Amino acid sequence: MFSHSGFFYGYEHEITNYLKSIHNNNLLAFLTSGSTGKPKVVIHSTDHLVDSARKIVERHNLWGMRFLHLFPPTYMAGLLNCCLVPLVSEGTVCIDNVFGAESSLRFSKSLEQLKPDVIWLSPRMIRILNRIKTYRETYDTGISNWTLGLSATGPLSTAVRDHFQDLFQVPLLNTYGTTEQLFISSEIRTQAEVTCGTPLEGVDVEVQGVDSWGSIRVRSDTTATYIAEWVEGAYVTTHDRSVSTTLETGDWGTVAKGVIQIEGRTDGILVIGGLNVSVRMIEELVSTLLRPADICCFPFLDGHDELQLGLAIETSCEESEEVLKGQVRQYLLKRLPAQAIPQVVMKLSKFPVTTTGKTDRQTLRNLAERSLSSDV
Numbered sequence: 001m002f003s004h005s006g007f008f009y010g011y012e013h014e015i016t017n018y019l020k021s022i023h024n025n026n027l028l029a030f031l032t033s034g035s036t037g038k039p040k041v042v043i044h045s046t047d048h049l050v051d052s053a054r055k056i057v058e059r060h061n062l063w064g065m066r067f068l069h070l071f072p073p074t075y076m077a078g079l080l081n082c083c084l085v086p087l088v089s090e091g092t093v094c095i096d097n098v099f100g101a102e103s104s105l106r107f108s109k110s111l112e113q114l115k116p117d118v119i120w121l122s123p124r125m126i127r128i129l130n131r132i133k134t135y136r137e138t139y140d141t142g143i144s145n146w147t148l149g150l151s152a153t154g155p156l157s158t159a160v161r162d163h164f165q166d167l168f169q170v171p172l173l174n175t176y177g178t179t180e181q182l183f184i185s186s187e188i189r190t191q192a193e194v195t196c197g198t199p200l201e202g203v204d205v206e207v208q209g210v211d212s213w214g215s216i217r218v219r220s221d222t223t224a225t226y227i228a229e230w231v232e233g234a235y236v237t238t239h240d241r242s243v244s245t246t247l248e249t250g251d252w253g254t255v256a257k258g259v260i261q262i263e264g265r266t267d268g269i270l271v272i273g274g275l276n277v278s279v280r281m282i283e284e285l286v287s288t289l290l291r292p293a294d295i296c297c298f299p300f301l302d303g304h305d306e307l308q309l310g311l312a313i314e315t316s317c318e319e320s321e322e323v324l325k326g327q328v329r330q331y332l333l334k335r336l337p338a339q340a341i342p343q344v345v346m347k348l349s350k351f352p353v354t355t356t357g358k359t360d361r362q363t364l365r366n367l368a369e370r371s372l373s374s375d376v
Contacts, residue, residue: 015041018228018235027225030076032179041228041235042179048222052182053084055200055222056175059186060148065091068116068146070099070125076179077152081120091117104128116146122153124294124358126164126172127314131293133167135316150175150186155196155251155262155280159287165190173197176260180239180247182222185260196260205255213254215266219246252278270299272307272339282311282332282340289331290315290324294351297342300365302372310368311342314351321347344368 018041019029028049030042057063067086071078086093094114097103099122103110107129121129126149149172151161161172175186176196184205187197199205202221207214223246227239239247252269253262263269264280271277279297287295294314302308313324325345332341346367352360 015235030179039230042224043226045225049080049084050088052222053080053088056085056183056186057089059200062089062118065089065117067091067093068114068119069093069095072098077120080182081152099125104132111146118148118150119146120150120152123151123156126151126156127160127294130160130163130167146170157284157287159284163291178249180224180227181218181220184218196262198258205260207254216249216251216253217246218249223247275337275339277340285332285335286328296359296364298361298364300368309342310344310364312346312348312364314348344371346371
């Protein structure tokens with residue numbers, strides 16, 4: 001079993017009982033809450049994991065490459081992207097310290113010593129490296145050793161990606177996948193839009209919605225064998241591959257000329273004042289303006305239970321929060337309708353994170369609620 005979520009602490013007995021009920025030893029179980037916040041057990045056959053790794057190797061011609069491993073080993077990306085992909089490619093993998101505050105400062109030294117060809121990075125890792133490279137003039141040692149960056153675990157903002165490529169002079173390509181479906185698609189070249197490239201071999205993508213935009217559904221030959229969720233005191237199978245190979249990813253987007261474009265999570269498309277508002281679009285615009293270390297746009301309820309938008313910006317800029325708020329609102333008002341302008345804009349020196357290293361959105365909501373109430 002591989003777990004990277006605190007949701008499962010204290011439930012080991014129930015999970016073990018569920019796994020024993022499957023009666024199949026050729027399976028690996030991943031315990032995850034993903035981006036949904038709902039704990040679940042995702043079970044894959046080893047054959048599917050290897051086949052998914054082979055697809056991404058063939059797409060990017062990664063044969064014989066040397067990879068740098070920076071993800072926690074219990075993450076799906078830590079196993080599939082950083083271990084199986086190098087093994088299937090008949091390459092090598094250099095396992096460095098898990099990426100964090102200290103190791104990020106030594107990143108250039110790791111490149112110099114380990115000399116990787118390819119590095120898997122998450123969007124948060126990329127934002128942190130952008131920030132360090134921008135403010136540390138001595139951060140160039142060893143940078144030229146690697147030839148390709150691959151972004152994993154979530155679609156990457158165009159502004160953040162372009163900033164990274166300008167700073168490091170290395171191509172950075174989006175890949176798209178989920179714990180449930182493994183690799184779904186990848187770019188073969190960077191594009192102007194936030195895209196996830198074209199589907200891999202054996203993967204079909206469809207959109208459920210109107211006007212060609214909607215929830216992304218994927219049918220794949222590497223879909224999870226089983227998915228179990230917590231229901232009334234026990235883990236119960238909610239997906240069985242023998243019944244269906246199609247699953248929703250939880251993402252909102254479109255497929256145009258075979259290219260997948262992700263606008264955000266399905267719960268990130270909000271209806272405010274009768275208008276569909278994309279939090280990802282807001283993040284993209286503000287990133288273009290400020291190039292922050294990190295950014296998060298999110299919904300929250302005010303004291304009257306009315307839906308509001310909050311925007312948190314992780315930055316070390318000298319402007320006060322009030323000045324930054326004015327700049328952001330003025331910039332957005334020229335480009336978006338009034339309903340899409342965040343009511344609360346917060347400047348933070350560092351984002352709160354969950355036990356899995358992801359942005360703690362609930363804490364941000366609490367901060368936004370307090371900020372709004374103090375302004376009234």
